[in-house]
Amino acid sequence: MNNPISPLPADPHTAFAGHRILAAGALSDVALAVRQAMDEGHDATILVFDDLSGKQVDLDLSGNHAAIAERHRVRIDPAAPAPEAPASLVDDAQPRGRGRPKLGVVAREVTLLPRHWDWLGAQPGGASVVLRKLVEQARRDNEAQDRRRERQEAAYRFMSSMAGNLPGFEEATRALYANDHERFTQQIAGWPEDVRGYAMGLAWGAPDEAAAG
Structure with missing residues (x-):
């Protein structure tokens, strides 16, 4: 078995x-x-x-x-709120009465030009609904870029601690932020195996992800 x-x-x-x-x-x-x-x-x-x-x-x-x-054990709060559903799903559901905000919505000040307010006010559902949809769309559009930036920052933190004195560090850093997988691989080829592998994993993830990126 x-x-x-x-x-x-x-x-x-x-x-x-x-x-x-x-x-x-x-x-x-x-x-x-x-x-x-x-x-x-x-x-x-x-x-x-x-x-x-x-x-x-x-x-x-x-x-x-x-x-x-x-x-050092991770503590998971069983009462932690579940992730909020995307605005496109929530706001396309049944309309709510005015003055009854959805639970979990946070009110903060937003400063826009008058023409922006005019455009938002003319959209179905009102300004709040449209703004939430725009934010969700922007998050989806930039998801890959944000994930790549997070990986680059993670790899650089590790490299600074473990490989700052190793040959090729500066060129590897440039290749990392240029998203140049081939040049990065060349620059770290002489590093100790475990350091090299861990840095590659942070920067590009699994081999199939690296090929896709």
Whole structure:
């Protein structure tokens, strides 16, 4: 019988001992692996990174293993509100009476030119409905660009910490922000294998995603 595939942790992290990956997984598991390495007298510098943001993470390894695991365990609030439905779905539903805003809507001041207000006021549903639809459309249109920028920033954070003194760092950074996958690969070819692979994963994701991007 095939073993079920373990789900990815909600808080994926990776620990490096020098330029080699020491552990990867949920932060609590990584923290325990780091503590064990320290207890065993591991002499390499150990750094931990958030796999989603590329940010370096500080650990509190005081106490016993149970305390360390609990301290670094992700806590999910069961009462957290569900994601709001897209405006295009919500606002095309039954019309609501004036003065009864949908739950979850936040009122803030918006400054526009008079001609903008005139145009919004002439649209079906009123200004608020149209603005929400415009924002949702802009989010969809820029989703790929926003995701690429987030990946670039994550990769740069990691590279600055782990590869700032490695050959080709500056040229690799230029290639990263130019979204030049081929040149980036060439510039980091001489880096330690784990550092190279992790940087590539942050910058371009899985190999199939990199090919698509």
